[in-house]
Amino acid sequence: MRIVLVGPPGAGKGTQAVRLAEKLGVPHISTGDLFRFNISRQTELGKLAKSYMDAGNLVPDEVTIAMAKDRMEQPDAKNGFLLDGFPRNVSQAQALDELLQSKGIKLDAVLDLEVPEEEVVKRIAGRRICRNDSSHVFHVTYSGSKKEGVCDVCDGELYQRDDDSEDTVRKRLEVYHTQTEPIIDYYKAQGLVVTIPALGPVEEITKRALEALKREKAGSE
Numbered sequence: 001m002r003i004v005l006v007g008p009p010g011a012g013k014g015t016q017a018v019r020l021a022e023k024l025g026v027p028h029i030s031t032g033d034l035f036r037f038n039i040s041r042q043t044e045l046g047k048l049a050k051s052y053m054d055a056g057n058l059v060p061d062e063v064t065i066a067m068a069k070d071r072m073e074q075p076d077a078k079n080g081f082l083l084d085g086f087p088r089n090v091s092q093a094q095a096l097d098e099l100l101q102s103k104g105i106k107l108d109a110v111l112d113l114e115v116p117e118e119e120v121v122k123r124i125a126g127r128r129i130c131r132n133d134s135s136h137v138f139h140v141t142y143s144g145s146k147k148e149g150v151c152d153v154c155d156g157e158l159y160q161r162d163d164d165s166e167d168t169v170r171k172r173l174e175v176y177h178t179q180t181e182p183i184i185d186y187y188k189a190q191g192l193v194v195t196i197p198a199l200g201p202v203e204e205i206t207k208r209a210l211e212a213l214k215r216e217k218a219g220s221e
Contacts, residue, residue, distance in 0.1 A: 001026060001213065002105065004083045004096075006184060007113030009172045010120040011198050012205065016113065017084040019206045024213075027076050031085030034067040035059075045070070064088070065095045072099075080108075093183045109216045110187040111209055113198040117173060125166045132156030 001024055007013050014030070021028035038046030045067050049059045068086050071077065087093040100106050115123075122141060130136035130151040138145045138158060145152050162168065187193050194212045198205050 001080045001082075001108045001217070002100070003081070003108060003213070004087065004110045004187070005113070006110060006180065007198060008115060008117070008120050008176050009169070010123040011113040011115045012202070013084055013113060015202055016198075016205060016209065017082055019202070020111075020209055021082040023206070023210060024080065024082065026080035026082055027074075028082050028084060029068065029071050029077070029086070031064065031068075031088070034064075034071055034086075038067055061089070061092055061095070065092060065099075068096070069099055087183055089179045090182050090186050093186050107187075107190075107192055109194050109213055110184070110192045111212070112184055112193055112195045113205075114195050115198045119199065120173060121166055121169050124164050124169045125160075127160065127164050128158040129161055130154065130156040130158055 003020070003024075003026075005013050005017050005020070017028045017030065035046075035049055039050050040046070045063060049063050049067070052059045052063070064086065068083070072081055083096075087096050096107075123139075126140040126142070128138045128140060128145070128149075130138075130153070132151065132154050133156065136151050136153045136156070138151070145158060149158050150156075151158055163172075184193055194209075194216055196205065196209050196212060
């Protein structure tokens with residue numbers, strides 16, 4: 001299957017993408033991984049992307065699209081893939097359509113992880129990270145430390161990252177609403193969008209998504 005995963009920041013896309021890709025037996029292709037791979041290996045696309053990032057500018061769509069194209073042409077993606085973080089806007093979605101059409105293939109579904117906005121703010125703004133080890137992550141509401149402000153693992157100080165502040169989260173949501181959300185309407189016009197309520201246990205959300213994909217596949221056959 002060829003799937004695009006969308007949803008606001010804090011919807012759990014990264015977690016669900018890994019789980020779904022494994023269950024479906026297709027590679028998980030994330031924009032973040034593409035950038036890290038190309039930059040660390042100093043590919044021509046990586047050098048180009050880094051030049052924009054170092055200057056504090058957004059990486060142009062054509063560079064992101066070229067990275068995604070290169071990855072989707074790898075042997076492990078021959079029978080399908082799960083895209084996470086791409087396409088990020090309508091022009092990227094159109095470019096993806098053109099790329100797939102040129103190869104005589106198409107998307108099977110666009111999974112839209114639906115989470116209420118206030119829940120997104122609560123999820124992200126409540127995160128606390130250990131200064132000693134960033135892999136030690138707590139949440140003031142869902143998984144608080146035993147002692148406020150202190151890491152249970154190493155007694156390090158817990159802090160809130162600048163990009164996790166409520167103001168920053170709301171700005172990220174504004175960007176999502178203006179740039180990324182329009183692709184949902186774009187794909188709805190193609191009958192591809194499957195909305196998944198993304199509240200609840202991680203395993204339950206994965207189950208909902210797999211069942212929805214099964215119905216979608218059965219309906220298209």
